[in-house]
Amino acid sequence: xxxxxxxxxxxxxxxxxxxxxxxxxxxxxxxxxxxxxxxxxxxxxxxxxxxxxxxxxxxxxxxxxxxxxxxxxxxxxxxxxxxxxxxxxxxxxxxxxxxxxxxxxxxxxxxxxxxxxxxxxxxxxxxxxxxxxxxxxxxxxxxxxxxxxxxxxxxxxxxxxxxxxxxxxxxxxxxxxxxxxxxxxxxxxxxxxxxxxxxxxxxxxxxxxxxxxxxxxxxxx
Amino acid sequence: xxxxxxxxxxxxxxxxxxxxxxxxxxxxxxxxxxxxxxxxxxxxxxxxxxxxxxxxxxxxxxxxxxxxxxxxxxxxxxxxxxxxxxxxxxxxxxxxxxxxxxxxxxxxxxxxxxxxxxxxxxxxxxxxxxxxxxxxxxxxxxxxxxxxxxxxxxxxxxxxxxxxxxxxxxxxxxxxxxxxxxxxxxxxxxxxxxxxxxxxxxxxxxxxxxxxxxxxxxxxxxxxxxxxxxxxxxxxxxxxxxxxxxxxxxxxxxxxxxxxxxxxxxxxxxxxxxxxxxxxxxxxxxxxxxxxxxxxxxxxxxxxxxxxxxxxxxxxxxxxxxxxxxxxxxxxxxxxxxxxxxxxxxxxxxxxxxxxxxxxxxxxxxxxxxxxxxxxxxxxxxxxxxxxxxxxxxxxxxxxxxxxxxxxxxxxxxxxxxxxxxxxxxxxxxxxxxxxxxxxxxxxxxxxxxxxxxxxxxxxxxxxxxxxxxxxxxxxxxxxxxx
Numbered sequence: 001x002x003x004x005x006x007x008x009x010x011x012x013x014x015x016x017x018x019x020x021x022x023x024x025x026x027x028x029x030x031x032x033x034x035x036x037x038x039x040x041x042x043x044x045x046x047x048x049x050x051x052x053x054x055x056x057x058x059x060x061x062x063x064x065x066x067x068x069x070x071x072x073x074x075x076x077x078x079x080x081x082x083x084x085x086x087x088x089x090x091x092x093x094x095x096x097x098x099x100x101x102x103x104x105x106x107x108x109x110x111x112x113x114x115x116x117x118x119x120x121x122x123x124x125x126x127x128x129x130x131x132x133x134x135x136x137x138x139x140x141x142x143x144x145x146x147x148x149x150x151x152x153x154x155x156x157x158x159x160x161x162x163x164x165x166x167x168x169x170x171x172x173x174x175x176x177x178x179x180x181x182x183x184x185x186x187x188x189x190x191x192x193x194x195x196x197x198x199x200x201x202x203x204x205x206x207x208x209x210x211x212x213x214x215x216x217x218x219x220x221x
Numbered sequence: 222x223x224x225x226x227x228x229x230x231x232x233x234x235x236x237x238x239x240x241x242x243x244x245x246x247x248x249x250x251x252x253x254x255x256x257x258x259x260x261x262x263x264x265x266x267x268x269x270x271x272x273x274x275x276x277x278x279x280x281x282x283x284x285x286x287x288x289x290x291x292x293x294x295x296x297x298x299x300x301x302x303x304x305x306x307x308x309x310x311x312x313x314x315x316x317x318x319x320x321x322x323x324x325x326x327x328x329x330x331x332x333x334x335x336x337x338x339x340x341x342x343x344x345x346x347x348x349x350x351x352x353x354x355x356x357x358x359x360x361x362x363x364x365x366x367x368x369x370x371x372x373x374x375x376x377x378x379x380x381x382x383x384x385x386x387x388x389x390x391x392x393x394x395x396x397x398x399x400x401x402x403x404x405x406x407x408x409x410x411x412x413x414x415x416x417x418x419x420x421x422x423x424x425x426x427x428x429x430x431x432x433x434x435x436x437x438x439x440x441x442x443x444x445x446x447x448x449x450x451x452x453x454x455x456x457x458x459x460x461x462x463x464x465x466x467x468x469x470x471x472x473x474x475x476x477x478x479x480x481x482x483x484x485x486x487x488x489x490x491x492x493x494x495x496x497x498x499x500x501x502x503x504x505x506x507x508x509x510x511x512x513x514x515x516x517x518x519x520x521x522x523x524x525x526x527x528x529x530x531x532x533x534x535x536x537x538x539x540x541x542x543x544x545x546x547x548x549x550x551x552x553x554x555x556x557x558x559x560x561x562x563x564x565x566x567x568x569x570x571x572x573x574x575x576x577x578x579x580x581x582x583x584x585x586x587x588x589x590x591x592x593x594x595x596x597x598x599x600x601x602x603x604x605x606x607x608x609x610x611x612x613x614x615x616x617x618x619x620x621x622x623x624x625x626x627x628x629x630x631x632x633x634x635x636x637x638x639x640x641x642x643x644x645x646x647x648x649x650x651x652x653x654x655x656x657x658x659x660x661x662x663x664x665x666x667x668x669x670x671x672x673x674x675x676x677x678x679x680x681x682x683x684x685x686x687x688x689x690x691x692x693x694x695x696x697x698x699x700x701x702x703x704x
Contacts, residue, residue, distance in 0.1 A: 114432065115432075117428065118426075118428040118429050118431075118432050119400070119426075119428075119429060120426075120428075126400060130397075130400070133393075134393070137389070137393060141386075144382070144386070150378075153382060157382070157385055157386070157389075160386075160389055161389060164389060164392050164393055164396070167393060167396045168392075168396055171396050171399055171400050171403065172403065172408060173403065173407075173408025173409050173412075174396070174399055174413075175348060175409060175410045175413055
């Protein structure tokens with residue numbers, strides 16, 4: 001039984017890494033939102049499984065928050081924003097998909113090489129979860145670095161936060177206060193982002209970050 | 222005694238939180254500004270009481286020798302800034318840059334920021350510390366975007382993305398610290414309480430701590446404006462309301478650095494872990510040199526001083542990275558002096574940009590002729606921040622340099638180079654702004670109170686000439702604690 005519990009936990013955490021890769025090559029806004037919803041769904045399952053194996057009921061709350069807010073509410077809201085703002089449905093991928101995939105593979109290898117030797121003393125379940133979580137965080141970073149539009153940045157940031165929650169759930173007995181705060185912060189983040197997206201539309205008629213860059217000091221002269 | 226301390230500690234948190242809620246309701250902006258000042262004064266008094274009566278720590282909050290001085294400094298500066306802000310916003314309202322509805326929001330977020338910073342400083346729990354700094358980030362993002370101009374929104378957006386990224390990295394580091402602590406301390410809250418962590422840090426898995434520290438340094442370092450991740454800072458300072466620039470530079474950067482120092486203490490307590498000093502000294506030196514070079518080409522007065530803040534955070538980080546009683550002493554002193562001086566400069570800059578109607582350095586001329594009190598205030602502030610005697614900044618910079626010379630003479634070369642670069646540029650810029658011919662432009666008289674600026678400059682001057690004995694003893698004590 002212990003072996004099976006292990007395998008399922010790894011399967012789910014590995015699934016998140018896989019979905020993170022899928023986020024990297026989307027070139028349509030709606031597809032990106034759908035894949036993000038899938039990312040959050042896998043997170044909810046992974047956290048739910050941790051709650052079950054660790055017998056930590058408070059983790060179910062975290063899983064539920066991930067499921068309701070991130071897999072359902074946020075994609076729906078972002079989809080409506082995209083509709084209302086009439087954003088271009090296609091996304092520019094800077095540098096090409098192949099390069100992103102290679103970089104992503106490198107990052108996953110890096111996170112495994114970094115995490116596994118470091119955590120030798122720790123609980124083996126937490127250990128591999130943590131390596132996966134770091135991979136998800138790094139892939140989220142990669143997504144943020146390589147995209148110029150606001151929606152992809154937001155999705156990249158949220159996938160990064162998903163990785164953090166995976167890490168927090170994997171750390172056995174991590175106090176509840178932190179998990180609630182994580183969920184809470186996402187909520188606030190969404191509000192802020194929502195405000196920003198609307199304001200951005202008001203002022204620029206675009207959510208392309210390069211249009212915003214034009215306002216920087218250097219180019220204003 | 223303990224009861225009094227407990228009351229003071231809860232006042233520090235409850236008053237700003239309550240005032241933030243209350244200020245959302247108050248529609249009259251003058252009443253709002255007065256309430257803002259009153260609440261800040263009350264928290265300052267509570268901080269002073271805390272100095273005398275120290276409550277016992279628990280798993281969430283704690284007052285010790287290290288944070289008490291930052292709490293006092295923080296609340297002092299936020300009180301004087303609230304005074305400055307009251308006269309600043311009246312002018313913004315007249316010129317129509319802000320509307321009363323925005324002011325309501327502004328005052329509420331100001332108090333929310335004070336709450337977040339007090340919580341971060343009081344936190345004994347590394348999770349709580351993270352939550353507080355995150356709250357402070359979100360609140361300041363909203364404040365930076367207050368003017369709703371394209372440039373302000375761009376600054377706020379950039380700050381938001383970089384700040385959240387820093388916060389995310391810091392959370393990962395926090396989780397790693399918990400993982401390192403959990404086998405030794407056991408599951409649950411005690412494994413996140415900072416004092417318990419410190420007591421047992423020697424038994425933690427060193428490799429895990431190392432990795433955690435790298436994440437924490439990068440994460441909280443972003444908030445402290447250290448160089449590879451500083452890009453948000455100049456924009457946020459230049460485009461937000463000036464009281465916010467003063468609070469950001471004077472206080473929030475310190476709070477972020479304080480978080481790094483707390484973790485540095487954990488690292489030092491574990492003999493097998495990586496020495497955190499060289500990493501911090503390296504980042505600090507990089508920030509100092511980079512900012513010194515960047516200062517040269519600034520055309521915007523607030524951006525100029527924002528880069529100067531990066532420079533000073535670099536000096537402070539470098540000093541703490543060097544470690545040892547003398548360098549730590551210098552770092553603590555410099556933290557205080559920079560906080561007081563930089564906020565005084567921003568008070569002056571706020572009024573200057575209001576009377577001149579611009580933030581462009583090239584159009585600000587001959588201030589000492591048109592507005593003597595303000596102009597000379599700026600001169601004194603810049604002279605102080607550039608590190609000239611007899612001001613306190615000179616003393617702390619001198620201590621940093623001399624302790625570096627004594628221990629690592631080679632490192633002192635880039636350090637002095639960075640200091641001189643910044644010194645030269647600041648004085649050169651100041652020369653054009655403060656002296657020279659006033660070029661006709663608008664020379665509206667100022668209706669502002671200059672007392673907040675004068676008080677800060679006086680404190681910095683006094684500290685440069687004579688530091689009270691108890692303060693010195695106390696700085697020494699904390700410097701030894703910091704290791």
